[in-house]
Amino acid sequence: xxxxxxxxxxxxxxxxxxxxxxxxxxxxxxxxxxxxxxxxxxxxxxxxxxxxxxxxxxxxxxxxxxxxxxxxxxxxxxxxxxxxxxxxxxxxxxxxxxxxxxxxxxxxxxxxxxxxxxxxxxxxxxxxxxxxxxxxxxxxxxxxxxxxxxxxxxxxxxxxxxxxxxxxxxxxxxxxxxxxxxxxxxxxxxxxxxxxxxxxxxxxxxxxxxxxxxxxxxxxxxxxxxxxxxxxxxxxxxxxxxxxxxxxxxxxxxxxxxxxxxxxxxxxxxxxxxxxxx
Numbered sequence: 001x002x003x004x005x006x007x008x009x010x011x012x013x014x015x016x017x018x019x020x021x022x023x024x025x026x027x028x029x030x031x032x033x034x035x036x037x038x039x040x041x042x043x044x045x046x047x048x049x050x051x052x053x054x055x056x057x058x059x060x061x062x063x064x065x066x067x068x069x070x071x072x073x074x075x076x077x078x079x080x081x082x083x084x085x086x087x088x089x090x091x092x093x094x095x096x097x098x099x100x101x102x103x104x105x106x107x108x109x110x111x112x113x114x115x116x117x118x119x120x121x122x123x124x125x126x127x128x129x130x131x132x133x134x135x136x137x138x139x140x141x142x143x144x145x146x147x148x149x150x151x152x153x154x155x156x157x158x159x160x161x162x163x164x165x166x167x168x169x170x171x172x173x174x175x176x177x178x179x180x181x182x183x184x185x186x187x188x189x190x191x192x193x194x195x196x197x198x199x200x201x202x203x204x205x206x207x208x209x210x211x212x213x214x215x216x217x218x219x220x221x222x223x224x225x226x227x228x229x230x231x232x233x234x235x236x237x238x239x240x241x242x243x244x245x246x247x248x249x250x251x252x253x254x255x256x257x258x259x260x261x262x263x264x265x266x267x268x269x270x271x272x273x274x275x276x277x278x
Contacts, residue, residue, distance in 0.1 A: 030101040037097050042090030049082045052089055053162075056169055059141040060160065063149050070162040077163050084166060088173075092133065099125045117191075125184055132180030135232065136173045144172070144224045171220040178218070179233050183240045190244030197245040200237070207237055 045052065057070055072078050100122045107115045152158050189195045200207070215230040 027105060030105050034094065034098040034101055037094040038087075038090045040090075041093045042086050045086040045089035045093065046082075049085045049089070053081065053085050056085070057162070057165070059137065060145045060165065063142075063145050064158065064160075068158065068160075070160050070165055072162050074163075077161075081162050081166055084170070088170060095129050096122065096126045099129070121184065121188070125181060128180040128184055129177050132177035133173055135180070136176040140172055140176060140225055140228050141169070143228060144222060147224045148222070168220050168222075172225050175215070175218040175225070175229055176232070179214075179229060180236065182233060182236045183243055186237075186240040187243045187247050190247040191250070193248075195244060196248060197241050200241045200244060204237070208234060211237065 061069065072081070100118075103118045103122050103125075107118050149158060186195065186200070190197075211233045212226075212230045215226045215233065219225045219229050
């Protein structure tokens, strides 16, 4: 009777490449590793949730009149906010590991010289991710909060709830952290030869329209954060043109070096054959 194929046979084809089930199994394994890492760091962040929350609230507290703070109106709100702060902190702290898992999953489909760039791409993605968070905290927060607080008066005093404040803050942070990955994404497409600097220049008007739509969808419903994000994305798009140009140069040099290497089969055919004198 024919034996049942083992798991390794099901995950690989005859030439050693992965099947669809193999890729799905690999994806599941890496996603589980990311979830475990986030949960572990979320638990570690729980002990520092109060300090992290004070840090997050500081930009708006600096703008409020003396004696005013943030309030919560429901009994579960304080626990809910503490849990969300811990979870978001765990996700941010685990971002280098999760980004590495993403690039490691993509790596088998890359060329050897492209696989060697996975550690560099992971580092660059992490730096851009943290740069987006820093930009949101130090620039977008003060500008957004200052704009809205200018409408307060003696008759209209701000009474901010911590739950709604956290929703606004986390929405802005996610928007900027994700958006700052745009240069890396376009640079990766340029490295694969899917886009070129000329293509990006020709598509600039359409890209600007899409950027404003993307900013409106991704950010909370306020005009200031949308305009700030759209402006930053336009600058990142222009920066990406130069990065793609550099990647295109590297790719062309790699292809030229590959074409210049002699074919072993051709060398064997062209080699002089010794006469058989026997």
